Every structure is written in structure tokens, then in C-alpha cells.
Amino acid sequence: MKQWLYCALAVLLAVLIVPPLWASDMPFNMTKGVTNISGQVYDLHMIILYICCAIGVVVFGVMIYSMIYHRKSKGVTPANFHHSTKVEIIWTVVPFIILIGMAIPATKTLIAMEDPSNADLTIKITGSQWKWHYSYFNEDVEFFSVMSTPRAQIEGNAEKTATYLLEVDKPLVIPTNRKVRFLMTSDDVIHSWWVPAFAVKKDANPGFINEAWTRVDKPGIYRGQCAELCGKDHGFMPVVVKVLPEAEFDTWLAEQKQAALQAKKDAKASLSATLTMDELMAQGEQVYLATCAACHQPNGAGLPGVFPSLIGSPLIKGDINAHIDIVANGKAGTAMQAFAKQLSATDIAAVVTYERNAWGNNSGDIVQAIDVNNLGNAQPKAPPATTTGPDTVDKIETAAAEVVEIAESAIDSLTDSSPLQTTQASVDLTTLSHEQLMQEGEQVYLSSCAACHQINGAGLPGAFPSLIGSPIIIGPVNEHIEIVKNGKPATAMQGFATLLSPRQLAAVITYERNAWGNNSNDTVQAVDVNNHGQ
Structure with a gap:
């Protein structure tokens, strides 16, 4: 009997001690990552694991020893006591020392993670359903990063790749050996930017700015995703970071600046182009499927109770300028976001034309890029310039008197009407x-x-x-x-x-x-x- 008990004790000790020794090679263990901070997080994780295993060995060892040497079959009489000051001191002091030993390295790591000072590069990250917007401070470079996994894979009509749902059209690009500071916020709901290899996971909250940082020494492509339940397509919001050697990054940044300048020139040139209905419908369909179909569905039917249908809707049948405005500038208080910074004037014109003529809407309306541009640049007309002769002075005095009279009337009306009445005309x-x-x-x-x-x-x-x-x-x-x-x-x-x-x-x-x-x-x-x- 004793031999069996000793064997059981040996097996238990082996089960508790051996896994931590092999933990670094286990596929389910935390990975070290590629940054100094991620290494510190990994080391902290292993320290806590070793402490937990040591506690387990001591606790279960005492239990097994007690069951073997103080069992009833040996004639041991159980002690009869209700209080021991020595035991209470021991089980208070020992856990306290253990917790202090765990808190010191944890605090050091947390302080290091929250120190974005002296950064070489600052990037603003803005989350929105369901894409990331990256803006490089003082570099005039910004772009959106959208998932690029083919629809056929998502719908199960094609074989899924190793990077399924973790692919984007434009990855975030950062240099090696430079401290990169991230400023994170959101346009709509709470998102969370997470790259496990960097040990960076920070919430992007609307109306707030959170900070994080990283310094990567090894070039490569690192993937992550939004780690917050941000809506229906939460799983389609990946993060891809491409880390380049410093010289290559500088070259890339210069190319992006040049591309941004060229894009502005092309956008200006496109305003004079007039596309046919067929050209706008073809381009609009592509823009719609890539940008709008996730919410309003490929057939324009929307999701009842969540996203409105575009088939015969008041928006489609209504004023074209209102349609352009909601696509370009979004609608406050809803999930409809602004696309003015994401799409060109030609793309917006094409998708508005498509929506007003697809799925049986058949409005016959055609929108050109110049229409989109004119709506965005609409400004109140300035009064014509005048010379400052005697007649002009009289006119100014008369106009000033009229303004005073109008203001007095407005003040009197405010005392007799509600705020709703004052804006009734609009x-x-x-x-x-x-x-x-x-x-x-x-x-x-x-x-x-x-x-x-x-x-x-x-x-x-x-x-x-x-x-x-x-x-x-x-x-x-x-x-x-x-x-x-x-x-x-x-x-x-x-x-x-x-x-x-x-x-x-x-x-x-x-x-x-x-x-x-x-x-x-x-x-x-x-x-x-x-x-x-x-």
C-alpha cells in the first residue's frame, strides 16, 4: 500500500514540476513576441507560472504526506485544537511575501508599457466600423486599412488561407530600431487595437485618446485584430503591421508623400471628367460591394432593425444633394460613417449614382465628381465689394440701423417663443x-x-x-x-x-x-x- 502511495506522490510531483520546464516549447503557451516589452511580459508570465507551480507542490505535498502518515489505519489520533497564533501568523506572512514578490516585477513591466515618452515617430490610430485609419504626425501621410480577405473565402466558396481574416489592403508600416508612439481613438464605438507580437493591446474609445508604444528590432509582418466586440462584423477588422529596416522605411515614407501629392493632383483633374451612366454604374457597383455591402447587403435590402434598406427608400427618392451629403459626411447618432476621406469624389459620385439606379430604383439620376466637390465646397456668397464714397457711408449707416432693428425684434420674439419656434422656419x-x-x-x-x-x-x-x-x-x-x-x-x-x-x-x-x-x-x-x- 505504501509503495502505491509513494508512486502516486512521485507522479503528482512530476506532473507539477515538469510542465513549467518545458513551457517555452509548448504551442499553447504565451509567445515571447519581438519587442523588449513583449519579452518582459513573457518573463513575468513564466515567473508567475513557476510560483503557482511551487505553491501547488507545497500544498499538495503536505496534503499527501498528511494522508499517508496521519491516516487512521496507523492509529493516529487527530489533534483537537481551535486556535494557533503561530499558524495564523505563518499563513498571513507567507502569502504577503509571495504577493510582494509577484508585484515588484509586474509593476516594473506595467510602468515600462505605459511610458511613450521620447518617441521617434507618432501615429494616430482611429478605429471605425470596420477599418483602421492611420495618420503619421508631421508627415502628411494617412490612409485607411481594410480587410482584404476575398468574399469567396468568407462565404465558404474557396479554400481558406493561413492568413484568413488577417489580411488588409494597406498595412501599417513602421521602422525598426525606432520608438513608435500610438495615439488611439475611435469614430463610433469602442474598438481595441491588438498586436500580440508587440504586447500592445489598447482600447480606442470615441472622444478619448489612449497611448501605447512599441520598438521592434526584427523586420517582418505582424498580425493582430480588434479585440473588442465592436459590432456585427467585429471579426472582419484585422490589424497588419509591416516592419521595415530604417532605410527602407524612409524610402517608403518619401514615396507615400509623393503619392499623396499626386493623388491630390489626380483628384483635381478628375473634377473636369464627365463619365457616362454605364461607367458610373460599373465603378459604383465596385465601390458599393467593397464599402457599403457589409451593412446594406449586396442586394441593397439592409438588415431590418439595424441598417436601412436602400430599395425605394426616402433617401434614394429624395434630394440628390442630401444623398451625397450623407455618404460624404455620415449621419450623427447612427452607424453611418463619413466616407469623404476614404473615397475620392469620383468614387462617391459613382456609388451615389449606383444606389439611385440599382435594385429597381431606376431614378435616372447621374452624379459627377464635380457635383460632389461643389457640395463639399459650398460657401455662403460674399456681398459684392463697394467703394467707400459718401453714398456708401449712408448705405452702411442705414444697413446698421436695420440690423439693430432686426436684432431688437429677434430679442423681443425670444421672450415670447420657445427654442423650437425660433427655428421653425428651418x-x-x-x-x-x-x-x-x-x-x-x-x-x-x-x-x-x-x-x-x-x-x-x-x-x-x-x-x-x-x-x-x-x-x-x-x-x-x-x-x-x-x-x-x-x-x-x-x-x-x-x-x-x-x-x-x-x-x-x-x-x-x-x-x-x-x-x-x-x-x-x-x-x-x-x-x-x-x-x-x-
């Missing part, structure tokens, strides 16, 4: 038919409300109320306007007055009161929403 209060309101309301509902109340209005029991025959739907219209416009305190219902226009609010309220069998026949107009609460 608000779209067009009266729409019931059918137009229902069509627009459905689009607004799918993009703003369906995430909580569901596409069919049934809500989520216990979380979000159903809108089918609910008290708010069959109740007074003004109460419905109030809760959609201003929200409801102490609930998840937020106010949409600052997110949607009066016309959109009127449309979605009309839709909710008449969809899913509610059939109230109520029609709410933008003016009703605008006048509510005044």
Missing part, C-alpha cells in the same frame, strides 16, 4: 399623405425602434413593451407624441427629439398607430409634433 413641416407617412414611418421604425420593440411590434416581454394594441397606441395622440419625442424617465425609452426630425417623428408615430393590426386611422403631421409642448 424645420421641414411638409404635410404628407397617410400612405407617405406609413412608408417613411416604417423605415424610421426599422432603423430606430425595432431593436427594442422588434420588427413586428411585439416587444420583449419583461424588457420592452409590445406596441400591438398597447395603451400608448390606443390612447391620446399627444401622449404618444410626448413619449416618442421626450422619452420616459426611469425607463429605457429615450427621447428622439434631438435624433429625428418632426417629419420623421410624425411618420413613425403614424406608422405605430396603424401597423400590426392597430388600424387607428390616426394621421400625425410634422406640424403636430413641432407644436407639441409649445
Whole structure:
């Protein structure tokens, strides 16, 4: 019996001691990386592993020894005591010493990781769904980095490569033997820039700047990815860093500067080019599939409740300038990002033309690069220059008196009107038919409300109320306007007055009161929403 127990003890000790000795060669162990910091992180990891294994050997060794030499079959009588000052001191002091021994190297490593001072190169990294934007400070070089894995591999129609989902069209390029400082932020949601070989993993938060740094001594290509759940296509946001020897990096940087200057010249020249409908549609389709299809789908149908459909939508049927503006500058408060810095004026013109004529939209509209450029450069017209003669002085004095009168009238009106009234002239209060309101309301509902109340209005029991025959739907219209416009305190219902226009609010309220069998026949107009609460 004793021999079996001794054998078991020997096997246990071997299991605890041998793995740490071979850990550096194990495929599942942390890798050392290629930077000094990543080496320090690896060494810290191994120190903690050895300490944990030593503690395991001591604890399990004492347990096994006690079971062998203090078992009942040997006639040992268990001790009967309730307190030992010596034991309590030992099990307090020993763990304290162990923790201090672990904290000292950990603190040194953390301090080194958070010291981006004296950097040779600073790069701003901006995350957005789902790409990275790199900007080299003081170098006039910036570009977007987008995943380049072929769609056929993603859809399972082609064999996946070793770098599946870890490929980009333009990698970040940095030099060897130079300290590179990273400034990280985000355009939309929280992302996280992570390259394991550098031991760099830092969150990119909208409205904040986080810092990190690295110094790589070995040229090569190093891959990582966004390590934060940033949205539907989170897995399609890789990071690729190409490290070049210093001389090669300097050459690359000079080439990029020259390419940036040439791109500006080409963009200026393209403004005078006029493309045919077929040329714009062909180019627009390529731009759409590469840039827009991830959200709005290749067939333009969108994702109900998440991304709006582009088939017959108000945007497509509406003003062309508004369409160009939302593609170029995005839409605040939504996932629609700005593409003015990502696409050329020709690309934006092509994709807008494509969207307005694909999938049966057939608007016949054609947008040229000059249209995109003119919209972005639109400025208020300056008053004509005048000479400063006596008549001019009289005109200036008269104009000044008129300005004072207008200002006084404006101040008087402010005392008798609400903020909404002062901007009423700029608000779209067009009266729409019931059918137009229902069509627009459905689009607004799918993009703003369906995430909580569901596409069919049934809500989520216990979380979000159903809108089918609910008290708010069959109740007074003004109460419905109030809760959609201003929200409801102490609930998840937020106010949409600052997110949607009066016309959109009127449309979605009309839709909710008449969809899913509610059939109230109520029609709410933008003016009703605008006048509510005044």
C-alpha cells in the first residue's frame, strides 16, 4: 500500500514540476513576441507560472504526506485544537511575501508599457466600423486599412488561407530600431487595437485618446485584430503591421508623400471628367460591394432593425444633394460613417449614382465628381465689394440701423417663443399623405425602434413593451407624441427629439398607430409634433 502511495506522490510531483520546464516549447503557451516589452511580459508570465507551480507542490505535498502518515489505519489520533497564533501568523506572512514578490516585477513591466515618452515617430490610430485609419504626425501621410480577405473565402466558396481574416489592403508600416508612439481613438464605438507580437493591446474609445508604444528590432509582418466586440462584423477588422529596416522605411515614407501629392493632383483633374451612366454604374457597383455591402447587403435590402434598406427608400427618392451629403459626411447618432476621406469624389459620385439606379430604383439620376466637390465646397456668397464714397457711408449707416432693428425684434420674439419656434422656419413641416407617412414611418421604425420593440411590434416581454394594441397606441395622440419625442424617465425609452426630425417623428408615430393590426386611422403631421409642448 505504501509503495502505491509513494508512486502516486512521485507522479503528482512530476506532473507539477515538469510542465513549467518545458513551457517555452509548448504551442499553447504565451509567445515571447519581438519587442523588449513583449519579452518582459513573457518573463513575468513564466515567473508567475513557476510560483503557482511551487505553491501547488507545497500544498499538495503536505496534503499527501498528511494522508499517508496521519491516516487512521496507523492509529493516529487527530489533534483537537481551535486556535494557533503561530499558524495564523505563518499563513498571513507567507502569502504577503509571495504577493510582494509577484508585484515588484509586474509593476516594473506595467510602468515600462505605459511610458511613450521620447518617441521617434507618432501615429494616430482611429478605429471605425470596420477599418483602421492611420495618420503619421508631421508627415502628411494617412490612409485607411481594410480587410482584404476575398468574399469567396468568407462565404465558404474557396479554400481558406493561413492568413484568413488577417489580411488588409494597406498595412501599417513602421521602422525598426525606432520608438513608435500610438495615439488611439475611435469614430463610433469602442474598438481595441491588438498586436500580440508587440504586447500592445489598447482600447480606442470615441472622444478619448489612449497611448501605447512599441520598438521592434526584427523586420517582418505582424498580425493582430480588434479585440473588442465592436459590432456585427467585429471579426472582419484585422490589424497588419509591416516592419521595415530604417532605410527602407524612409524610402517608403518619401514615396507615400509623393503619392499623396499626386493623388491630390489626380483628384483635381478628375473634377473636369464627365463619365457616362454605364461607367458610373460599373465603378459604383465596385465601390458599393467593397464599402457599403457589409451593412446594406449586396442586394441593397439592409438588415431590418439595424441598417436601412436602400430599395425605394426616402433617401434614394429624395434630394440628390442630401444623398451625397450623407455618404460624404455620415449621419450623427447612427452607424453611418463619413466616407469623404476614404473615397475620392469620383468614387462617391459613382456609388451615389449606383444606389439611385440599382435594385429597381431606376431614378435616372447621374452624379459627377464635380457635383460632389461643389457640395463639399459650398460657401455662403460674399456681398459684392463697394467703394467707400459718401453714398456708401449712408448705405452702411442705414444697413446698421436695420440690423439693430432686426436684432431688437429677434430679442423681443425670444421672450415670447420657445427654442423650437425660433427655428421653425428651418424645420421641414411638409404635410404628407397617410400612405407617405406609413412608408417613411416604417423605415424610421426599422432603423430606430425595432431593436427594442422588434420588427413586428411585439416587444420583449419583461424588457420592452409590445406596441400591438398597447395603451400608448390606443390612447391620446399627444401622449404618444410626448413619449416618442421626450422619452420616459426611469425607463429605457429615450427621447428622439434631438435624433429625428418632426417629419420623421410624425411618420413613425403614424406608422405605430396603424401597423400590426392597430388600424387607428390616426394621421400625425410634422406640424403636430413641432407644436407639441409649445
